[in-house]
Amino acid sequence: MRTRQYSAYLYIAPIMAFFLVFLLYPLLYTFRISLFEWNGIDKTMNYIGLANYRVMFNDPVFWQSMRNFVTFAVLVVGIQMILGFLLAYSMRRPLKIFTAYKTIIFVPVILTPIVVSYVFTNLLAYNGGLLNESLRTIGLDFLAAKWLGDPRIALFSIVAITVWAGTGFSMSVYVSSMTSLPNEVLEASRIDGASRRQTMVKVVWPMLRDTHFSLTIIGAISALKIFDIIYLLTRGGPVHATEMPSTYMFNSAFVTYEQGYASAVAGVMILFAMTITIFQLRLSRGSAN
Amino acid sequence: MLIRRIEWFRHLVLLAIVCAFCIPLYELLKTSFERHGIHNYYDALTRIDLGRNLLNSTVVTVCTIVLVLLVTMPAAFAFSKMRFPLRNALFLMILxxxxxxxxxxxxxxxxxxxxxxxxxxxxxLVFPYTAILAPFGLVLAKGFMDQLPKEMQEAGLVDGCSVFQSFLRIYLPLTQPIAMIVTIFTFLGSWNEFLFAMIFMRKEKMQMVTTIPIKFQVDFVTNMPGLFAALVIIQLPLIxxxxxxxxHFKEGLTAGAVKS
Structure with missing residues (x-):
């Protein structure tokens, strides 16, 4: 049984074929295109070396999209983790009502992004939107804002929407990792005189380190991937306030048709994704040893 | 007394949070019935021929699910139960x-x-979706097969099964729970995908449910309830x-995070 089973390659051939044609080849080709000036349609491609990268690193919009990405990722990951943890922890007892709550909070996770974006366009409308109308009704007119139209606020509105759509996910992950915690530890800490809050912050939270870690990685990757919600809500505006690497790339590739340049942006995104992956593999190996 | 009060406080806060989570869902339903009530739904199905788009999305989703299962199950078996050069390197690459x-x-x-x-x-759409969604299916299915004992294969070999037969007759029937989860995950990914659907399906007849509302946005500026009825219909199969x-939904979506 120790012999090498070359027939295994037959079993993995189909998935490898998909991987090679629709992922690896495009990945490498992206880097190649990034060295050309090309609109994506003409037959002729004009080799310009690293010029696209030079233009990109001198483009303030590119840097703004990077800053937005970092702000967005840190806020979304942080809030989703803390909120998800608190929800999972405070609903850890097996009550029927808690099961119902958890079911409801998870619903946004499965919703179609296009539905989410239309609903929030409606909710957050300056005139007639539920949020502003409610604020006006209770006399807080001064708080009514252009939630998606004001460059100072728009990014945070998108953060809030993403948190709404993703907290059910982090909560469910915490729920399942908490069930594997040894019950004795919680009881012991209560007997030792730890307060409720101490038990939660100093005992339970540190024990879930692996979960925090994987949620951070997954959150960072999904922040890098986010496209549809932002495209549909703001197209990266107003004045690039919600521009992300993904929307910026889409704009250069399919709106202004500078696909060489767009590929340079895509190249940076791929490098980001790989860095996160390597970081994850390193750290998870380190903790396993 | 104090504990009682803390419990009440906890229930109140939780109730408030759950209500806040419900507001957008309520808004979706409420708007879809405004003005003409249930007639909005009838309108969405007849006037913009949403049925055709539902059919498109269904065809693409079903084909993607079948393809994903076809390519992930044998690969998961090989990565889990067979030994061959470059096994780990290839698996990491797919990751x-x-x-x-x-x-x-x-x-x-x-x-x-x-x-x-x-x-x-x-x-x-079917081919790129399969390429994008199959790797996660592979991770889930391999993790599941890793827990099935290898002795089963050896026992099968003694009984005269070929490796392929042991995969087909012994392992595959046992993988039903994970196949279910992969199916649901793939369903969501393919039904909800937007970018490729927008780029590749330009003809009106071929559009997916996720891009149709954009096209009819102009038409719907005056008919928000109609648009929202269409959105509810798009969402209905998932709900x-x-x-x-x-x-299965929760497991399928969170399995990756819980395992690692």
């Missing part, structure tokens, strides 16, 4: 696919789809499945 944003490879994928002349054809297979 990399989980991290790559679809938009980052959109430019070359458009070229590939164009060279196959697949624009406005179902394959334009029905979620209600039926809640556990």
């Amino acid at each position: 990399l696919a989980l991290m790559i944003p679809g938009i980052a490879i959109a430019v070359p994928v458009v070229q590939i789809v164009r060279s196959f002349d697949w624009f406005n054809k179902y394959w334009a 029905v499945l979620y209600v039926l297979f809640q556990k």
Whole structure:
């Protein structure tokens, strides 16, 4: 049984074929295109070396999209983790009502992004939107804002929407990792005189380190991937306030048709994704040893 | 007394949070019934022919699910139960696919789809979706098969089963629970996908449910309730499945995070 089973390659051939044609080849080709000036349609491609990268690193919009990405990722990951943890922890007892709550909070996770974006366009409308109308009704007119139209606020509105759509996910992950915690530890800490809050912050939270870690990685990757919600809500505006690497790339590739340049942006995104992956593999190996 | 009060406080806060989570869902339903009530739904199905788009999305989703299962199950078996050179390297390489944003490879994928002349054809979506969604299915299925004992295969070999027969007759029937989860995950990914659906399906007849509202936005500025009725219809298959297979949904979506 120790012999090498070359027939295994037959079993993995189909998935490898998909991987090679629709992922690896495009990945490498992206880097190649990034060295050309090309609109994506003409037959002729004009080799310009690293010029696209030079233009990109001198483009303030590119840097703004990077800053937005970092702000967005840190806020979304942080809030989703803390909120998800608190929800999972405070609903850890097996009550029927808690099961119902958890079911409801998870619903946004499965919703179609296009539905989410239309609903929030409606909710957050300056005139007639539920949020502003409610604020006006209770006399807080001064708080009514252009939630998606004001460059100072728009990014945070998108953060809030993403948190709404993703907290059910982090909560469910915490729920399942908490069930594997040894019950004795919680009881012991209560007997030792730890307060409720101490038990939660100093005992339970540190024990879930692996979960925090994987949620951070997954959150960072999904922040890098986010496209549809932002495209549909703001197209990266107003004045690039919600521009992300993904929307910026889409704009250069399919709106202004500078696909060489767009590929340079895509190249940076791929490098980001790989860095996160390597970081994850390193750290998870380190903790396993 | 104090504990009682803390408990009440906890229930109140939780109730408030759950209500806040419900507001957008309530808004969706409420708007879809405004003005003409249930007639909005009738309108969405007849006037903009949403049925055709539902059919498109269903065809693409079903084909993607079948393909994903076809390519992941044998691969998961090989990666889990067979020994061959480069096994770990190849597996890690496929894992990399989980991290790559679809938009980052959109430019070359458009070229590939164009060279196959697949624009406005179902394959334009089915193949890229399979490539993007299969790696996660592989991770789940391999993790599941790792827990099935290898002795089963050896016992099968003694009984005269070939390796392929032991995969087909012994392992495959046991993988039903994970196949279910992979199916649901793939369903969501393919039904909800937006970017490729927008780029590749230009013909009105071939559009997916996720891009149709944009096209009718102009038409719907004056008919918000009609648009929202369409949105509810788009969402309905997912909600029905979620209600039926809640556990599988949660497991399927969170499995990656819980395991590692």
